[in-house]
Amino acid sequence: MTPRPVTPAWDRELVMRRTISDCKVLEGKHPVSALVEYADACRVVARFKEEAKWNPPYCQTYTMRAYIGDRMLAEGTGGSKKVARRKAAEASLDMLKFSSVSLTMSESLTFHDKIAKLCHEKFDTVVADIPVYLADWKVLAGVVMESKTNKTFEVISLASGSRFITGDALTTDGQVLVDSHAEILASRGMKRFFYHHIKKICMGQKSNILQIGGQGKVELASDIELHLYISTAPCGDGALFTHSAGLSVGENGHNPTFGNKKQGLLRTKLEQSEGQSPTPKVIQQYQDMNALRCGKRLRVMSCSDKLCKWNLLGVQGALLANMMEPVYFSSITLGTLYNHGHMARAMCCRLEKNCPIGSLPHGYKVNHPLLGTVSRKTAPQRSVKKLTHSVNWNSADGCPEMTDGTTGLLHNSGYSKTTLTTTKSRLCKRELLRSYNEIGTDVGLRTLVKNDYLATKQTSTQYQRCKKSLYAALHSQGYGTWLGLPRECQEFSTSPNCFPSYRAPR
Known part of the structure; x- marks a missing residue:
C-alpha cells in the first residue's frame, strides 16, 4: 500500500x-x-x-x-x-x-467576526516558533488596518498580556513598560508602525498609509481605517458591570447605560489586587515616587479609562501629535463580556453625559467608534492562570518580542533568535522617544525635543489643551481624578547620548 x-x-x-x-x-x-x-x-x-x-x-x-x-x-x-x-x-x-x-466562525462572517478571526490567525502565525507554554495568553488584542479602496484588511499590531509593573520595578530612565495589558501594548506597537511610515515619507518614499495633510502634518490616508480587537472587555468601567447586566448585541448608534453613580467612575489597577478601585478624590494627579519606594502600592489607570482617553485625544499620543493629526479607531470588537450599554458609556459617551465638551483644537473630537462582538455564544479563555509574560508584534518590526509584565523588561525565558544586547523592550518610552528624536532631526523639528521626556510631550500644545479638557470633563461629572505615574518616571533626559544601542530579536 x-x-x-x-x-x-x-x-x-x-x-x-x-x-x-x-x-x-x-x-x-x-x-x-x-x-x-x-x-x-x-x-x-x-x-x-x-x-x-x-x-x-x-x-x-x-x-x-x-x-x-x-x-x-x-x-x-x-x-x-x-x-x-x-x-x-x-x-x-x-x-x-x-x-x-x-x-471557527459561522459560514457567514460578520464584520466583527472577521476582525477577530484575522487577529487570532495572525497571532498563531507570529508565535509559531515560540513554545506554546510560553506563547499562551489570557488576553489578546490587535489592531487591524482596513483599506477601503483595495477592500483589504491587514493586522498591523498584536499583543497578549494581563499584567502591569510592580512599584519596586519602576525606573526613572524610561526603559520599562509600565502597563503590559494587551490593548495597551498593541497600541504602542501601532505607534512603531506609525513611526516607520513617517520615516518613509521623510526619506522621500511613498506611503499608502499616511499622507501630508492640510495643516502640514501627516494623517491617515482617506481610505484607511483602524479597528481594535480585544478578546475580552477592557478592565475597569467597560467590564465591571457586564455580569450583573447580562450580554447585549451591538446597535447602530450608541445607547449608553447610566444605571447608578458607580458606573462611569475612573478606576485604577492596583498592585497585588485583582479588582479595579475608583481613583482617590484628590487634587494631586501624580503618585509619589518616595511612597512607592517605601511600599505603597502602585496604581495604573484601567484600560477602559485609557481607551476613553484615546477616543478624545487620539491613539497617536503626545509625541506623535506634533507630527500627525489625531488618529481614532473606527471600531472596537470584543471577544467576550460584551454589553453595548456599558461599553458605549465606558469608551466615550460618559465624556458628554451632562453636556458636550467645549471647543477642541483642530482635528480633535469625541470619537464614537462602532462597537460590537463576535457572533459565537461561548468563549473560553486560552489560559486559566494569570501569566506574567506578554508577547508583542507589529508589522514594522516584523518579529515577536516577549516581555515580563511585572518587571517591564524583556522576558527571562531565553526565547530569542539572536543575541540580545539590551533588556528593554522596543515599546518602552525610551525607544519610542528615540524614533521621535530621529524624525525630529530629519524634518527640522529638533527644537521640539526638550531636555527631558515630560517637557518634550508638553510641546504638543494642542494635545495638552485637549487633555486638560478631558480631565476637566471627567472631574466635573464626578467620575474622579486621573491618577498619573510619578513625574520622576517621565523626566528622564532626551540627550542622544542617553540612547544606548538597541537590537531587537529577529
Missing part, C-alpha cells in the same frame, strides 16, 4: 474545518490516542519528543513535548515518560479545542 503523503506544514484551514467535529468525536478517548487520531484526520503526523532536562537522582522527572507536523503544541512533565506524554497530549488537546471555538 502506498503511504499517504504527509503535509509538513501546519494546514491551518483544514484544521479549522475539522476542529469542532473532530474534538467531539475524540471525547472519552485516551489523550495520546486522541491526539494521534486528530493529527491523522488533518493529514499531519503527531509525535512526542523528550526534552532533556537535568534532575537530581532523588527527584527524577521527565518532560515530553507534543508536535503536530513541524509545530510544537504543548509539553507535559511527570514521574515517567508515559505520564509526561499523556499530560502533553492533554494540554495540546485543550489548546486545539479552544482554537475550534475562538477561530
